Amino acid sequence: xxxxxxxxxxxxxxxxxxxxxxxxxxxxxxxxxxxxxxxxxxxxxxxxxxxxxxxxxxxxxxxxxxxxxxxxxxxxxxxxxxxxxxxxxxxxxxxxxxxxxxxxxxxxxxxxxxxxxxxxxxxxxxxxxxxxxxxxxxxxxxxxxxxxxxxxxxxxxxxxxxxxxxxxxxxxxxxxxxxxxxxxxxxxxxxxxxxxxxxxxxxxxxxxxxxxxxxxxxxxxxxxxxxxxxxxxxxxxxxxxxxxxxxxxxxxxxxxxxxxxxxxxxxxxxxxxxxxxxxxxxxxxxxxxxxxxxxxxxxxxxxxxxxxxxxxxxxxxxxxxxxxxxxxxxxxxxxxxxxxxxxxxxxxxxxxxxxxxxxxxxxxxx
Amino acid sequence: xxxxxxxxxxxxxxxxxxxxxxxxxxxxxxxxxxxxxxxxxxxxxxxxxxxxxxxxxxxxxxxxxxxxxxxxxxxxxxxxxxxxxxxxxxxxxxxxxxxxxxxxxxxxxxxxxxxxxxxxxxxxxxxxxxxxxxxxxxxxxxxxxxxxxxxxxxxxxxxxxxxxxxxxxxxxxxxxxxxxxxxxxxxxxxxxxxxxxxxxxxxxxxxxxxxxxxxxxxxxxxxxxxxxxxxxxxxxxxxxxxxxxxxxxxxxxxxxxxxxxxxxxxxxxxxxxxxxxxxxxxxxxxxxxxxxxxxxxxxxxxxxxxxxxxxxxxxxxxxxxxxx
Numbered sequence: 001x002x003x004x005x006x007x008x009x010x011x012x013x014x015x016x017x018x019x020x021x022x023x024x025x026x027x028x029x030x031x032x033x034x035x036x037x038x039x040x041x042x043x044x045x046x047x048x049x050x051x052x053x054x055x056x057x058x059x060x061x062x063x064x065x066x067x068x069x070x071x072x073x074x075x076x077x078x079x080x081x082x083x084x085x086x087x088x089x090x091x092x093x094x095x096x097x098x099x100x101x102x103x104x105x106x107x108x109x110x111x112x113x114x115x116x117x118x119x120x121x122x123x124x125x126x127x128x129x130x131x132x133x134x135x136x137x138x139x140x141x142x143x144x145x146x147x148x149x150x151x152x153x154x155x156x157x158x159x160x161x162x163x164x165x166x167x168x169x170x171x172x173x174x175x176x177x178x179x180x181x182x183x184x185x186x187x188x189x190x191x192x193x194x195x196x197x198x199x200x201x202x203x204x205x206x207x208x209x210x211x212x213x214x215x216x217x218x219x220x221x222x223x224x225x226x227x228x229x230x231x232x233x234x235x236x237x238x239x240x241x242x243x244x245x246x247x248x249x250x251x252x253x254x255x256x257x258x259x260x261x262x263x264x265x266x267x268x269x270x271x272x273x274x275x276x277x278x279x280x281x282x283x284x285x286x287x288x289x290x291x292x293x294x295x296x297x298x299x300x301x302x303x304x305x306x307x308x309x310x311x312x313x314x315x316x317x318x319x320x321x322x323x324x325x326x327x328x329x330x331x332x333x334x335x336x337x338x339x340x341x342x343x344x345x346x347x348x349x350x351x352x353x354x355x356x357x358x359x360x361x362x363x364x365x366x
Numbered sequence: 367x368x369x370x371x372x373x374x375x376x377x378x379x380x381x382x383x384x385x386x387x388x389x390x391x392x393x394x395x396x397x398x399x400x401x402x403x404x405x406x407x408x409x410x411x412x413x414x415x416x417x418x419x420x421x422x423x424x425x426x427x428x429x430x431x432x433x434x435x436x437x438x439x440x441x442x443x444x445x446x447x448x449x450x451x452x453x454x455x456x457x458x459x460x461x462x463x464x465x466x467x468x469x470x471x472x473x474x475x476x477x478x479x480x481x482x483x484x485x486x487x488x489x490x491x492x493x494x495x496x497x498x499x500x501x502x503x504x505x506x507x508x509x510x511x512x513x514x515x516x517x518x519x520x521x522x523x524x525x526x527x528x529x530x531x532x533x534x535x536x537x538x539x540x541x542x543x544x545x546x547x548x549x550x551x552x553x554x555x556x557x558x559x560x561x562x563x564x565x566x567x568x569x570x571x572x573x574x575x576x577x578x579x580x581x582x583x584x585x586x587x588x589x590x591x592x593x594x595x596x597x598x599x600x601x602x603x604x605x606x607x608x609x610x611x612x613x614x615x616x617x618x619x620x621x622x623x624x625x626x627x628x629x630x631x632x633x634x635x636x637x638x639x640x641x642x643x644x645x646x647x648x649x650x651x652x653x654x655x656x657x658x659x660x661x662x663x664x665x666x667x668x669x670x671x672x673x674x675x676x677x678x679x680x681x682x683x684x685x686x687x688x689x690x
Contacts, residue, residue, distance in 0.1 A: 041462070047459075048456045048463065049464060049481050051526065052481075055488060056484050059495070059496060130399055131396075133393045133397065134400050141390075150401060152645075154400060159577075160404075161615075162586065166616075168407045172406075173406075220403055223400055251382055253386045254382070281494065283492070283493065284612075288616070311498060312587050315590075330498065331502065334494070338491065
């Protein structure tokens with residue numbers, strides 16, 4: 001140990017027998033590293049945390065710049081129009097508002113916007129109840145040696161690449177549905193009154209490439225997201241209120257409906273919106289399964305298109321337009337999708353902060 | 367949903383019994399409806415690929431007459447490696463900032479709300495939109511052409527929020543006592559972060575990064591916009607289309623030549639196996655760390671009394687070995 005009470009100068013800096021340590025360049029670098037380590041961590045972390053924000057702003061800026069000519073020419077027609085034509089690629093170029101585009105080009109994206117909303121709606125309707133039910137089964141009703149492998153199976157479903165699920169939906173699932181399920185559904189629908197929700201299910205059932213198949217496949221892809229979120233939430237619900245409910249003679253259903261579900265409502269909304277975001281933006285599976293149409297599906301079994309799928313499937317067609325206007329229109333499409341996804345995300349945050357009280361008194365619905 | 371505040375009669379016993387049984391059937395039924403398609407997909411991929419499976423697919427390059435998928439497999443692995451380096455660094459550092467360095471605001475909430483919102487929005491951003499931005503900015507405007515670099519950057523932007531989130535969560539689970547202990551021992555902030563905090567949180571961080579790699583490796587749409595496709599791995603980071611597996615699945619299945627169909631099925635099987643390996647790896651990591659955690663817990667719970675040091679054998683603190 002060094003002498004604690006010594007005065008500087010009394011004790012030599014180094015013991016007499018040992019030579020003074022030489023300043024090696026390595027030592028100097030190491031000292032510099034040690035002295036500045038904290039600063040380095042802080043600055044690199046600060047830069048890293050800003051990068052996602054920068055990327056987001058950059059992405060939206062690029063989209064806006066690329067889409068600006070298309071926005072000026074297409075106008076509001078883009079949001080409500082139903083006609084999507086590239087015009088005469090080899091004909092004379094026309095100028096509208098100073099923007100060059102092919103003669104007769106007309107871009108109305110309403111079928112695609114509607115298709116995006118329809119398929120995501122089907123996916124949510126299918127996925128939310130199934131996910132909640134499965135999460136109940138996994139957390140409340142099973143020993144862990146059963147529930148753990150089943151949970152892993154759901155995790156695998158989450159990890160399967162979407163292109164593989166899409167190919168399976170196209171080659172196996174869709175044809176199977178068209179052969180075994182859809183005819184039954186259509187015949188039930190034909191017995192129901194010929195009004196909107198029912199007549200959308202009537203014949204013809206097609207080949208299995210279409211809106212309902214795509215919605216079901218999307219549902220399968222978002223089930224793991226919602227189910228894993230819900231499962232984690234159920235585990236966090238304290239057992240005392242549930243045991244109290246059981247002790248009062250409530251059935252499992254009553255405990256689930258009146259204690260567990262109200263406890264985790266906002267979390268389930270959050271998980272659902274995560275899934276919705278994925279369903280809105282899913283591309284490759286919808287390109288494969290949905291039929292890549294540019295029109296509104298005449299019934300629920302027929303081909304349709306989503307915004308994301310069209311951005312991919314129309315790239316080649318758009319690049320054939322020598323004026324570059326079609327590519328700008330794809331940018332406008334991407335911008336619409338980005339706005340929808342950001343809007344959904346912000347709405348979800350708003351809902352969660354509004355209903356985000358946890359641990360409230362039982363029955364008030366935290 | 368009636369609110370029974372008084373002794374008013376509730377639903378009848380029969381209705382309650384039916385609803386209870388119905389609930390049970392619903393939960394098990396939905397579990398089956400989720401597991402069955404998952405098994406169906408896995409078996410479907412397996413049985414489409416197996417009848418024509420040749421091991422030479424793994425080491426022969428893709429040719430006009432068929433061949434194998436060597437360069438596509440290498441390409442996907444290289445994309446994952448690039449994402450590991452780029453998104454791994456940025457994501458982990460961003461997670462460190464969100465968990466360790468964001469100061470508390472006056473109302474006690476952690477600051478960085480804007481950063482977190484931006485990160486959340488980016489994680490919900492459609493990948494095809496990011497792909498288009500990569501195409502417009504990197505491929506066209508920067509004149510990189512379809513290239514490895516553009517693809518890696520777009521994939522990284524896609525998964526950085528995910529890595530940041532998992533890193534932040536696993537750092538938050540490190541007990542505060544560890545940080546306080548490190549500070550009490552006089553460790554600098556950087557040293558304690560490196561040696562104490564990150565080391566403890568490492569399993570969670572690695573799990574998040576592996577899952578992010580699985581996401582990146584299975585992505586198709588943004589890659590079509592940024593990497594295009596090639597038969598062989600190029601020798602350049604830019605100006606050269608890049609091969610990867612998912613494109614094979616996407617576009618070869620309806621080719622006119624039947625050997626290309628087989629390649630599509632083979633690529634699907636290889637992709638699924640890759641994802642399974644990554645998922646099992648995360649499971650192994652989680653299981654190992656949980657085993658340690660449980661061991662620690664049972665040790666503290668056991669009612670073993672610490673031996674009282676006698677008056678003669680006072681514990682010399684200096685001689686205790688430091689835990690490494």
